[in-house]
Amino acid sequence: MTEAPQKKPLLEVIQTGEEDDETCRTFVMHNEDHTLGNSLRYILMKSADVQFCGYSIPHPSETKINFRIQTNGKPATEVLKKGLEDLKKLCQHVQKTFEHSMLEYKESHPEDAEMVEDT
Incomplete structure (x- = not known):
């Protein structure tokens, strides 16, 4: 009997540095790209709680982003x-x-009803 392949989670947390420091986290978001990365980065950078926020795509053929958040005291999650x-x-x-x-x-x-498709 073969086991079904494990589904990869949509969101992972990568431990970098001290585990106790909840203000700095790197998240891996699977099946995402610049659309979510840049939009979310923009929203978060407007927050006074955020010290640093950025993202990267490890490789163009991978559909995941690494998203880093550093806060001024609140937990990054x-x-x-x-x-x-x-x-x-x-x-x-x-x-x-x-x-x-x-x-x-x-x-x-x-008069333009036929030209404009229903949304």
Whole structure:
């Protein structure tokens, strides 16, 4: 009987340096690229809790990013979680605004209804 292959987690924490220091962490995000890396870095760098934040892609053929966070005292995992939540809210706002604008355009330009596909 063969065992099913182990699924790789979407998020891993790499221990670098002292294990007790929760303010510095490197996270590996699998199946992600610059889209999430740069957006999340931008959101986190706006936080007063963040001292340093950056990401790298180890190799162009790999679909993962290494994401480093150093904070001013808060645990890096909490800061990452808040950053992901803030990014999600921002994306939801952009989507809602886009859908509202499309609806307004369709209502004000009925002659273009065939040209504008439903979203």
